[in-house]
Amino acid sequence: MKALFIRWTLTFAAIGVAVVWAFFPQIRGVAADWYSGNTGMPTLLDSELSNVREIKFLGRDQIITNVTVSDLRVVAAAQGSATVGLTLASSEPTALYPSLRIYLQANHQTVRTVVIGPGDYEHQATLVSEPVRVSIRLQPGETGFTASAFYGAGGA
Template structure:
């Protein structure tokens, strides 16, 4: 009786190892989704959402707006009705894909004008990691400050 128990235990153990070996990739993918807190709180695609999908676009991973940030907005020079502004672009990984820029010109706290510049409309280097770009702007009366935003128009980030 004891040998019969060991025989079945050995067979069941062997089958468990075989199933685990064959389906290792699927088990690993599912277990990482269950155990990973990085996806917690992220919106998930459910079956009812599939009917509203109109287009699927594959984008270059190097051109992700999540990787490029804008900061250190400065006025480099100011002469009459024109100003030269500096905008620091940073990318978490070196990329040759430069973003388009939206520059919001403000009067007080109100945005009065928005300039949109494509990557060919401002001077920049050949590879982006951290770079300050200089952009000349002609001011209209009342414009006193600005903010900026980076986006990739060719990759569906334009709004």
């Protein structure tokens, strides 16, 4: 009876080791998410990995974060141009500033998009929450605007 108990215990232990060995990457990923508290964060799928062409490692002072644009307003307007004010807010302090997309509207429809790189507007050394002013040349009929921030092609 004791030999039968030992045999079954060793069998289940061997099956457990085999399962852990076979599914180690998945177990490690789930354990890392559980431990770090990052559950529900977006991850790359295997189908998306084939589209990755370059990986760039950044220093701690160059973290790409979530940046939001708020407090949109026209600071000054002149014939054919406007100075637009907005507030950039970052989820973490970063030295990388995003590019800005200004969507100009006429008759409540977006008619033109202006992309402004981080080198084309004044900013501080580190982004946390910062008001930014941008000058835009207007075309006839443009009466409104919205804005967004992005990293990537044309961005930092």
